[in-house]
Amino acid sequence: MTTPGPEERAGEAFTESAAEAVQTAVMAYRLVMAIADAVRRHQQRRQRGKEDALPTAEEAVNEISADVERLLPSDISGALMAEADWPQLAQQLLALRKAGVDLDQVLPRVGEIAANVRDQVAAKAEEGPTDQWVRAVRETLPAGPVREAILTSPAWLEMAATMARLEERGVNVREVLAAAHNEVLSVDQTVAKGLGAAAEPVMSRDAQLSYGPLTTGLDLPRDLDLSDRERALTQLAISPQENQRYIRWAREAMLGNVREAELLVTSRQWPLLARRMAQMETDGEPVRERLARLAEDTFWQAGPDSQLATRLVQAASDALCRPASEAPGESRVTVNTAAARATSPSVGPTKAAKAAAPAEAGTAPHRQAAPAPKSGRTR
Structure with missing residues (x-):
């Protein structure tokens, strides 16, 4: 067996991060639908003293699958319907419909929530190990020679690692950067x-x-x-x-x-x-x-x-x-x-x-x- 090259490893990493993003979106979908199902059950208990029985899994899958494919993003609907507990999720959806909930209105909104979660996870996966500190420098220091010197320094990776360690110990790194800026700027001007x-x-x-x-x-x-x-x-x-x-x-x-x-x-x-x-x-x-x-x-x-x-x-x-x-x-x-x-x-x-x-x-x-x-x- 040959060892994968850099491009193959990068492709595998991308595929894995994309799959993780979709799975996280499915988790968000589950959470929202579990809350909706809990609200349905609670309302029925309050009004009638009991909950409506769930439809059968077979009935729910047959009636709901096409709507889920139509109303949710394709990657999220595909991952959702491939899960082992899909029949139970379909039962929840059909129970909501029978309780008067318009799934044509609800599912796209839930899908948007799930898609936003997916995109946030994907964006986070794309970030390099020092991206959060690039943002911290950008948001804390004004544009100019000090900021550029930090980000182009051969010691940047070491500086970013130090910032991370300081933050782990409870230090407000942004305050340190802001306090140091004027002093460092005076050094730049003196040297110039x-x-x-x-x-x-x-x-x-x-x-x-x-x-x-x-x-x-x-x-x-x-x-x-x-x-x-x-x-x-x-x-x-x-x-x-x-x-x-x-x-x-x-x-x-x-x-x-x-x-x-x-x-x-x-x-x-x-x-x-x-x-x-x-x-x-x-x-x-x-x-x-x-x-x-x-x-x-x-x-x-x-x-x-x-x-x-x-x-x-x-x-x-x-x-x-x-x-x-x-x-x-x-x-x-x-x-x-x-x-x-x-x-x-x-x-x-x-x-x-x-x-x-x-x-x-x-x-x-x-x-x-x-x-x-x-x-x-x-x-």
């Missing part, structure tokens, strides 16, 4: 001065051009470099696992538009969209539901083909940021006067950088203007 470099990073053209609807409320490093995707993702504190997850979600949202989806996820501005999705996840916002608007609001289709990637980025930003009560528009992009001045030929680059420079070192103006995060975390 000693080397004859500017203490603060120069306002890059990417940072100037990014100001506007695409980045409102996000913290951008002043030396943002979108020409180097790997570095841009690090500057924005997006881990490789998070980036792959967001790419997959974008492709799923544009199912049937393969070329357009690839244009979106390979666009120069993609790291900014990924940063938006990461912020929304932190705030508990429904990222995938918002992205689904790309298939519904297709104003990005109209216009020159040469500008399609730009329109897709704008549409994705609109889909993520637009409140549910607002209708989509032809284009929601507005002129940002600071960026316009910064790129105007009548304004020198030095003056433009000063005009757009944030008050806080290493932090974009978006951080001063943005509302407090919903998660309640403080920096």
